[in-house]
Amino acid sequence: MRACFTACLLLAAPAFAQEGPSFDCSKAQSSAETLICQDADLARLDRLVAGRYAAALAVIDSLDTGAEQARQTLRAEQRGWIKGRDECWKAEDLRTCVADSYLRREGELVARWMLEEATGIAFWACGGNPANEVVTYFYATELPSVRFERGDSIDTGVLVPTGSGSRYEGSFGRSIWTKGDNAIYRDPDPDGREWDCLLTSNG
Incomplete structure (x- = not known):
């Protein structure tokens, strides 16, 4: 009986370990x-x-x-x-x-x-200038997340509550607030500039 109890504990040990941190x-x-x-x-x-x-x-x-x-x-x-x-x-x-x-x-x-395949990729032309492009990659993590690419800079952000559309906040004040084919992008510069952006393509 004791041997059976010990064996059961040994078999259960990996399950207990798996449930822990x-x-x-x-x-x-x-x-x-x-x-x-x-x-x-x-x-x-x-x-x-x-x-x-x-x-x-x-x-x-x-x-x-x-x-x-x-x-x-x-x-x-x-x-x-x-x-x-x-x-x-x-x-x-x-x-x-x-x-x-x-x-x-x-x-x-x-x-x-980029540990998973993005659920969507969006290209935004901001400030009325196609050369001022922001690219966003969206990921279905437990808290939805985004990868920002603008020029040589890369940043990440997560979805935050908002009354309409989808707003993602990154580092040092960077954010993008998307509403259909339009978005408001905020750059993490000292002035905290915001641009109106238009969706040019997505995938």
């Missing part, structure tokens, strides 16, 4: 990590982001040039993100803050490293 809960150091270890859905989000991070590193490993610098940058960004997640103890709602942090991070990783 990607880190060792016995070494949880922050209130965020402690909560994640107690919350099945947050643990799932942790595994999801850990998988996206590993996938991004795999993409970097396949680069012909610049792999080492990109790897160092990604690792530094991930450490910074973890530090920011752990700052959620300051928030009024710890769980909501932690969940939002994971959802945004998944969107960032997928859009930045």
